[in-house]
Amino acid sequence: xxxxxxxxxxxxxxxxxxxxxxxxxxxxxxxxxxxxxxxxxxxxxxxxxxxxxxxxxxxxxxxxxxxxxxxxxxxxxxxxxxxxxxxxxxxxxxxxxxxxxxxxxxxxxxxxxxxxxxxxxxxxxxxxxxxxxxxxxxxxxxxxxxxxxxxxxxxxxxxxxxxxxxxxxxxxxxxxxxxxxxxxxxxxxxxxxxxxxxxxxxxxxxxxxxxxxxxxxxxxxxxxxxxxxxxxxxxxxxxxxxxxxxxxxxxxxxxxxxxxxxxxxxxxxxxxxxxxxxxxxxxxxxxxxxxxxxxxxxxxxxxxxxxxxxxxxxxxxxxxxxxxxxxxxxxxxxxxxxxxxxxxxxxxxxxxxxxxxxxxxxxxxxxxxxxxxxxxxxxxxxxxxxxxxxxxxxxxxxxxxxxxxxxxxxxxxxxxxxxxxxxxxxxxxxxxxxxxxxxxx
Numbered sequence: 001x002x003x004x005x006x007x008x009x010x011x012x013x014x015x016x017x018x019x020x021x022x023x024x025x026x027x028x029x030x031x032x033x034x035x036x037x038x039x040x041x042x043x044x045x046x047x048x049x050x051x052x053x054x055x056x057x058x059x060x061x062x063x064x065x066x067x068x069x070x071x072x073x074x075x076x077x078x079x080x081x082x083x084x085x086x087x088x089x090x091x092x093x094x095x096x097x098x099x100x101x102x103x104x105x106x107x108x109x110x111x112x113x114x115x116x117x118x119x120x121x122x123x124x125x126x127x128x129x130x131x132x133x134x135x136x137x138x139x140x141x142x143x144x145x146x147x148x149x150x151x152x153x154x155x156x157x158x159x160x161x162x163x164x165x166x167x168x169x170x171x172x173x174x175x176x177x178x179x180x181x182x183x184x185x186x187x188x189x190x191x192x193x194x195x196x197x198x199x200x201x202x203x204x205x206x207x208x209x210x211x212x213x214x215x216x217x218x219x220x221x222x223x224x225x226x227x228x229x230x231x232x233x234x235x236x237x238x239x240x241x242x243x244x245x246x247x248x249x250x251x252x253x254x255x256x257x258x259x260x261x262x263x264x265x266x267x268x269x270x271x272x273x274x275x276x277x278x279x280x281x282x283x284x285x286x287x288x289x290x291x292x293x294x295x296x297x298x299x300x301x302x303x304x305x306x307x308x309x310x311x312x313x314x315x316x317x318x319x320x321x322x323x324x325x326x327x328x329x330x331x332x333x334x335x336x337x338x339x340x341x342x343x344x345x346x347x348x349x350x351x352x353x354x355x356x357x358x359x360x361x362x363x364x365x366x367x368x369x370x371x372x373x374x375x376x377x378x379x380x381x382x383x384x385x386x387x388x389x390x391x392x393x394x395x396x397x398x399x400x401x402x403x404x405x406x407x408x409x410x411x412x413x414x415x416x417x418x419x420x421x422x423x424x425x426x427x428x429x430x431x432x433x434x435x436x437x438x439x440x441x
Contacts, residue, residue: 005079011077012044024039025064025067025068026039026057029060030057033060058075059118062074065077065078073122097185098181101181102182104174104224105178105179105182119255125271126234126237127237128242128245145193146191146192146197150188151201153184154201158204158207158208161176162211165211166364166366166368167364167367168404169367171404171405171406173215185204199240203236206235206244207244212228213251219405219407222255226255232248233249243276246275246283254290263298268294269290270291273287283328285310285315285328285333288308292308293340296339296340296343308337311336315328332357334353338354342379348383358376367399369396370411373396373399374392374411377392377415378415378418386422386428387427390425393419397431397434400412400438401438409440412440416432416435419431
């Protein structure tokens with residue numbers, strides 16, 4: 001029978017897939033969504049002849065083709081029009097924030113997010129001018145007014161939640177952040193006020209969304225984090241806040257490199273640097289360090305080393321001042337040096353840089369100590385320094401039991417896997433016996 005869905009047929013041809021390969025790709029993405037899919041080539045044949053797949057697999061189909069073709073795929077391109085993905089008239093940013101935060105603020109309802117758990121390497125990024133235009137025509141309630149006091153309240157709440165996140169991880173703090181979006185930030189965004197106050201509120205809201213997205217990423221809810229980051233970009237654009245816009249792009253680059261999407265990470269890091277032509281030295285170091293990490297993971301050694309030198313030079317120029325939310329300090333710089341060296345094959349040099357990063361790190365960053373301390377131990381083990389690695393892991397466990405973090409749980413599991421072949425060593429046995437009761441649920 002001839003294909004009735006010619007758009008899907010053309011897309012399959014462009015992807016150079018067989019029907020069976022389409023089915024297997026959709027099944028793999030479905031697994032990431034928590035779906036147990038068993039599609040085969042006959043299912044794709046049905047789609048081609050006009051059968052509409054179940055709604056819950058729509059995002060899996062879009063993402064499978066997006067990954068294969070390295071570009072965003074729209075519902076129209078798949079040939080199922082308005083039945084797939086988001087509706088043509090998508091809700092505005094504030095409405096989307098309410099919907100997103102309303103589910104995320106209640107851990108018992110997070111399963112409803114479903115496809116929010118799916119990270120898309122081909123997701124569209126809202127441009128800075130587009131976001132400005134989007135908020136320029138946003139309708140506000142002239143009967144309700146906001147002032148600087150409301151902006152200060154949002155900023156203060158974001159700082160407090162950030163401090164809790166640094167010390168204890170985001171598992172408990174994120175519902176609080178989401179509730180604050182729904183109950184406080186979203187209503188403020190609907191209210192009127194002087195233009196400078198409006199922009200300050202959009203900027204404060206963008207910072208808060210960025211933090212909430214970071215906590216979602218820390219919990220390995222990467223698709224959800226991506227959605228929060230996208231809202232932060234839109235809000236920062238509306239505020240004409242280049243700093244927060246670039247910081248968010250850089251955070252998205254960090255997420256991409258952590259997930260192994262090296263090329264996408266480099267694109268996002270480069271976009272952040274391009275969008276911030278007036279950046280001061282600390283911000284330049286912040287961006288160049290991430291560009292170096294992404295380039296190194298992509299295998300571009302000359303670019304990685306050049307960007308790393310730029311980051312070091314910019315950090316030398318940066319003023320010594322109090323740390324602020326989202327800041328970049330010498331400890332962070334040495335972490336990037338370690339990541340670049342490791343990606344380029346210099347494990348011993350990476351260990352040296354991570355030790356310096358640890359020495360310079362402020363004590364408040366407990367979760368960072370857990371993650372990077374465990375990473376340091378893993379690399380020491382790679383170069384044969386087993387007993388030193390055990391000592392580092394012991395220090396990691398001192399903090400681990402106080403932190404609620406998905407990424408810290410990942411480091412715990414990596415430790416248990418790494419030490420298993422060395423159980424004859426007394427230090428390893430002691431570490432194992434101590435760590436075993438701390439296993440994450």
